[in-house]
Amino acid sequence: MQATRKLVLYIAASLDGFIARKNGDTSWLHDERYAIEGEDFGYRAFLQGIDTTLMGHSTYQAVLGFEIPFPYPDKTNYVFSRSQHPETEHVQFVQQGVPEFVQRLKQQPGQDIWLIGGGQVNTLLLNAGLIDEVVLTYIPIVLGSGIPLFAAGAREKQLQAQESRSFRNGFVQVSYSLTPA
Secondary structure, eight states: OOOOOOEEEEEEEETTSEEEOTTOOOGGGGOGGGOOTTOOTTHHHHHHTEEEEEEEHHHHHHHHTTSSSOSOTTSEEEEEOSSOOOOOSSEEEEOSOHHHHHHHHHHSSSSEEEEEEOHHHHHHHHHTTOOOEEEEEEESOOOSSSEESSOTTOOOOOEEEEEEEEOTTSOEEEEEEEOOO
């Protein structure tokens, strides 16, 4: 029997648990003070292990706002949206139920799946028990308010720390697996 693909939430958050400011701004993630020459915090290696990305529509809009070419042209990219959108060169829009779609996707052959975010999609998939791993990089900033890693309504889940790494710029990256409910 085919092993299911892992759904990995690979994301960064402020020390107070926000993935973006209230207006969706993530510029604080790209502050030059955090740069370490030659260090990508495991990003390239992670990208090599995935062939599919998932994101909510607001996260997709934030990605488009980076003013660079679409960053995942070699991946299959799905954007969850409640409204109709025309297909684009790199993105397929999904209006059907998020958990049902992801459950079917995990059963298809392929590499792991990157859950890019945001908080609402993260919560739907957490509550459905579909997230297999969380790789969370804590950024040494307190935002005070913003878009939380998980939206209101997230159910309690136990995570098991697998590995942690700290970097001289203050980043701390922790890999967690989700234990069965």
